[in-house]
Amino acid sequence: MNIKFHYKIEDFPVYENNLIFYQNIWLKILRESLGYKQLLFEFEKEGKSLYISGSIIDIGWFKIFYSNMPYGGFCGDYSFFEKAIHYFEKQLKEEKIDRIYITRNFLNEFPILSGFKREFAYHTVLFFDKEGLDAYKKACKYKINTQIRRAKREGLELKKITGKNNIDDYYKMYAATIRRKKGNLYWNKTFFKLIPEMLPDKYSIFYAMFGDEPTAGIMLIKSKDIVHYFIGASNDKYLLKRPNDFLLYHAIEESIKEGFKSFDFMLTDSNDKNLLWFKEKWGSKTFIFDKFYKDLCNPFKSNVFDCLYKLYSSRAAKRLLLCCKQK
Incomplete structure (x- = not known):
């Protein structure tokens, strides 16, 4: 088996995939915004190739290989999958990686990873085939x-942004939403700067405006056949005006008119049943999204990392950090 490792983004081979999240331009955005070292493995045997790309998250004493966000995983021919996994783990150990994360969605059904632990989330998609459109029309x-009539009576109007525009205001709304929900701010300001620069025709932002003030917004990322509901943001004082329903309705309607084959609501935590219900009420279908992980280091080191991460992610820790910043 011939194995190639690529460390430079410009060395990545171009392989066909309909999802933008597997393409070089997306990998470059992740690298330049999050600062992670990019790594791609290319396994080749008898003219057939299997790829996996990911980021190395290095916090100093603990290193993680994470298949690229949000839909990382394997692409290509799976006929020599088990041998490739063996070499893959061996190489990551040489890179002194402590933990591996690999994700699998319904579009990328590679075999079960033996020896890996498994978690799951929900992946919800509205298909624009006859069955899907009938379900959508019935839901409407x-x-x-x-809800749409109510939003219009409340005075909401649609505003769309695309192309090479400054989207700092959307980043601020996103950051405020995450802080309000006590979540982790994953996508940074640089990421929002690079999206319009590198993907001017592959993204759009919809705002639900009340006068001059945005009540909520959604960022859409466009693959060849799929529109992805990538990031949502809102102002909680306007939620009774139903801005989220208003925005999604217009986003879905535009996706249908532009000839896309599906609308991807993306991932939902396995414990968040309310959000899952909201996504499914549009006539969409839900699939299992697997996250496989395996520790390559000793168990004590992994346990210490998990304990510290839980502490960092806890609400008490976030309140303490907020108090320190205010002082």
């Missing part, structure tokens, strides 16, 4: 249209 008739 009995659920959605009432």
